[in-house]
Amino acid sequence: MKIARKKKVIFLNIDILNGKKHIHFIGIGGSGMYPLAQILHTKGFYLTGSDNNETETLQAVRDMGIPVYLGQRAENIEGADLIVHTAAIMADNPELIAAKASGVPVLERSELLGIVTSWYDNAICVAGTHGKTTTTSMVTQILFTAGVDLSAFIGGKLPCIHGSGRSGSSDIMTCEACEFVDTFLKLYPDIAVLLNIDADHLDYFGTVENIIKSFHKFAQLTSKAVIYNGSDANTCKAMEGITGKECITFGKTADCDYYPANIRHVSGLETHFQLMHLGKELGEIVLHVAGEHNVLNATAAAAAAMYVGVSFADVAKGLAEFRGAGRRFEKKGEVGGITLVDDYAHHPTELTATLKAAMAMPFRKVWAVFQPFTFSRTAMLLDEFAEALSIPDHAVLTDIMGSREKNTYHIFTRQLGEKIPNAVWFPQDESDPETTDERKYQNFEQVTNYICDHAQAGDLVITLGCGDVNKVNKMILEELERRQSAK
Numbered sequence: 001m002k003i004a005r006k007k008k009v010i011f012l013n014i015d016i017l018n019g020k021k022h023i024h025f026i027g028i029g030g031s032g033m034y035p036l037a038q039i040l041h042t043k044g045f046y047l048t049g050s051d052n053n054e055t056e057t058l059q060a061v062r063d064m065g066i067p068v069y070l071g072q073r074a075e076n077i078e079g080a081d082l083i084v085h086t087a088a089i090m091a092d093n094p095e096l097i098a099a100k101a102s103g104v105p106v107l108e109r110s111e112l113l114g115i116v117t118s119w120y121d122n123a124i125c126v127a128g129t130h131g132k133t134t135t136t137s138m139v140t141q142i143l144f145t146a147g148v149d150l151s152a153f154i155g156g157k158l159p160c161i162h163g164s165g166r167s168g169s170s171d172i173m174t175c176e177a178c179e180f181v182d183t184f185l186k187l188y189p190d191i192a193v194l195l196n197i198d199a200d201h202l203d204y205f206g207t208v209e210n211i212i213k214s215f216h217k218f219a220q221l222t223s224k225a226v227i228y229n230g231s232d233a234n235t236c237k238a239m240e241g242i243t244g245k246e247c248i249t250f251g252k253t254a255d256c257d258y259y260p261a262n263i264r265h266v267s268g269l270e271t272h273f274q275l276m277h278l279g280k281e282l283g284e285i286v287l288h289v290a291g292e293h294n295v296l297n298a299t300a301a302a303a304a305a306m307y308v309g310v311s312f313a314d315v316a317k318g319l320a321e322f323r324g325a326g327r328r329f330e331k332k333g334e335v336g337g338i339t340l341v342d343d344y345a346h347h348p349t350e351l352t353a354t355l356k357a358a359m360a361m362p363f364r365k366v367w368a369v370f371q372p373f374t375f376s377r378t379a380m381l382l383d384e385f386a387e388a389l390s391i392p393d394h395a396v397l398t399d400i401m402g403s404r405e406k407n408t409y410h411i412f413t414r415q416l417g418e419k420i421p422n423a424v425w426f427p428q429d430e431s432d433p434e435t436t437d438e439r440k441y442q443n444f445e446q447v448t449n450y451i452c453d454h455a456q457a458g459d460l461v462i463t464l465g466c467g468d469v470n471k472v473n474k475m476i477l478e479e480l481e482r483r484q485s486a487k
Contacts (some may be wrong), residue, residue, distance in 0.1 A: 016105055017082070017115060024080035025049035026095050028068060029058040032109050032178070033086060033314075035153045035165025037061060039116060042167035050076045055335075060163065074098035081105075082362075084112050087181055088404045098137060113153060113175070118188040120151065120173040124304050125187050127177040127218055128195025129211075130350050131297045134289070135195060136176040137325035138301035140166075142318030146310050148172055154343065157326035161337035164326075177218070179211065180204070184218050184264050192222040193304050195297070197234035198349050203376035203405075214237045225487070226301045229296070230256040248307070251298045254279060258303040260295050260363070269329070271295060275302055282312045286320045290329050291357030313359055329354065329462075330475050335480035337457025341365070342473045346373045346466035348384035354464065355391040364458030366391040369447060369472055371465035372400040377407040386429070387421035396450060397425040401467035407434060424450060426459060448475040452483060 023040060025033050028049025034057050041047055041064055051058055051067040062068050069076045072095040079081055083099040083106045090096075099106050117123040126136040133156040140152045144160050149168035152173045159166050177184040181204050197208070197215055197377070205211045215238035219226045221246055230233045231251030239247065250258040260273040261281070271287045273295055287298055302315045310318075324330055327344040334340065345354045351370070358366045370389060372378040378385065378400055389395040397413045398418075412428075417425040426446040428439060455461055463473040 016107070020045065020082045021044045022048070022080045023082045023084060024077050024099075026072060026076075026083065026085040026087055026099065027051055028061055028066070028092070029053065029055050029056075030086050030088065030109075031155045031164070032113070033084070034061060035155075035163065036109065036112055036116065037066060038064070038163050038165030039151060039153065039167045041066060043438065048076070048080065049415055055468075061208070065151075072096075076216070077102060082107065084109055087183065090404065094222065098395060103272065109188045110178075113183075114186035114188060116151075116153070117173060117175055121171040121213075122190050122224075122308050123173045123175055123188060124191045124193065124308065125175045125177040125184070125189035125218075125222075126193040126195065126300075126304075127179060127184055128193075128235075129179070129198035129200050131195045131293065131300075131351070132176045132178065133325050133344065133418075134294060135193065135297040135301050136174050136330050138298055138319060138322055139193075139304050140174045141322040142301060142305040142310060142315050143172065143174065143308075145318035145321055146305075146314035151269065151424070154325065156328060159323070179214060179218075182214055185214065185221065187218075187221070189218070189222045191304060192219055192226045192228075193227065193300055193306055194219060194228035194235050194238065195300060197238060198227055198347065198354065199381070200347050200377070202380050208234065215327045216240070216242070218390070225307055227300060227302070227307065231296075235308070244409075245375075248303060249385045250296070250303050252296065258299050260285075260299050263292060263295055269361075275315075277301065283316055284318055289324045290361070291353055293353040327470060329357070329441050333477045335477060336484050338455050338480060339460045339482075340473055340477050341460060341462045343462055343472050344466050345464045347377070348381055348388040351388035351464060352391065354462070355388065358462055359391060359393075361460065362458040364456065365460070366392040367394045367451060367455055367459060367461045368467065369394060369396045369398070369461065369463045369468035369476075371398040371463075371467050372413065372474070373465055373467045374403050375400060375405050375407045375409045375411050375430070378416065379411040382411075382416060383419065384415055389416075389420045389423065394419050394454075395423045396447055397423060398447055398465075398469060398472065399426075399428055399440060401465070401469075402434065402439075403467065444472050444475060447472055448479055451476050452479045 029051040047066045127207040137158045149170045151168045152166040152174040154164040155176045227248045230249030249256040263273040269290045275282045332340045345351045413425045417423040463469045
């Protein structure tokens with residue numbers, strides 16, 4: 001299959017997809033792989049994939065008619081003329097080893113995403129330590145509601161596009177741009193949105209200064225405009241010396257081009273504010289997602305949408321219809337007066353914003369169920385995590401999900417729990433630094449039973465983390481329903 005490209009080649013052979021028919025995805029259920037699968041499947045490529053864990057996303061991939069292998073083995077790649085893998089796949093993965101030995105071209109996921117962004121003349125790439133998925137989803141919702149036949153790549157599921165990826169016929173694409181291991185430097189942004197810069201992925205970057213340097217490179221890659229947070233000192237520093245493109249600011253105050261005014265929390269998740277541009281009021285925005293951090297995300301999304309020609313009226317309509325992306329303060333159910341919400345927050349700054357928003361709501365008690373993600377992040381930001389998790393009424397902690405890492409830090413949930421007043425966790429054998437699948441399931445059961453034994457009507461239970469803590473949310477919901485029906 002041949003797909004036209006519209007931009008100058010910068011990093012790699014951008015024509016690598018031409019003539020390819022069968023693309024195999026190693027780790028197809030990942031949040032960065034699923035939307036690419038949706039886009040390329042729509043473009044007519046034959047896809048296959050593999051993954052190690054059964055998930056709702058994996059079932060969604062199967063529902064598209066894409067064959068999926070559970071378990072990663074060398075024979076899974078047979079017949080593919082291009083193989084794609086995620087950065088999280090370990091070097092000793094047998095399927096990846098077979099792929100590299102096969103002679104078939106092999107791409108890391110971010111390289112393929114970079115190629116896809118090169119197909120569009122208005123690729124809106126949203127970067128930032130926090131808020132990328134929500135803001136990308138907001139821009140996508142605005143454009144979709146306005147009737148734009150856009151393409152999209154989002155790290156979370158958005159109901160209006162029935163997933164996290166979409167292939168459209170227009171020259172506009174929205175794309176979540178992740179800074180992890182500098183993957184966003186492989187994209188071809190036309191409009192870059194810089195939300196904020198904070199200390200994260202320090203196992204790779206080492207210092208905040210290095211993160212700022214990477215965001216500076218990303219901004220410089222942009223062909224048309226950079227829309228950036230003029231209220232964030234690190235982002236402003238990253239923008240120093242950026243030339244050759246239009247620079248537009250959004251932020252909290254009137255010295256920015258776009259800013260919110262008269263913010264009012266109305267009820268539940270509903271917030272109203274006036275969107276201002278260059279000191280003039282454009283009109284009222286109604287949001288149905290919690291927290292003032294989302295007011296700023298909406299302001300950034302509005303600026304990006306209006307840059308590509310969407311009217312304020314359509315911006316307001318799209319934001320009013322936005323009810324959040326998957327795993328972003330997503331309400332999962334209510335049983336016996338107990339409300340269950342799931343959220344992707346996994347960094348102290350994100351936890352602080354989410355938990356402060358939750359505590360401002362009219363619930364009797366807020367229970368935060370948190371799954372720390374990666375040993376390095378937990379060890380390096382231990383005190384910051386403890387401070388954030390001291391905000392809710394109760395904090396219940398799962399074991400740390402190591403993901404791509406080995407526990408060379410010898411860090412355990414106990415060390416975090418001991419720093420949080422009245423925190424609850426379930427000790428593990430610290431002579432074995434890794435968490436087995438059996439131990440994780442047992443741990444999830446312990447957390448589930450504790451919550452179901454102690455939460456009461458009028459309480460909010462919010463599961464937090466970017467791993468698989470959403471499984472705990474489902475387990476709690478099912479156990480509460482079981483107990484309710486047994487009464």
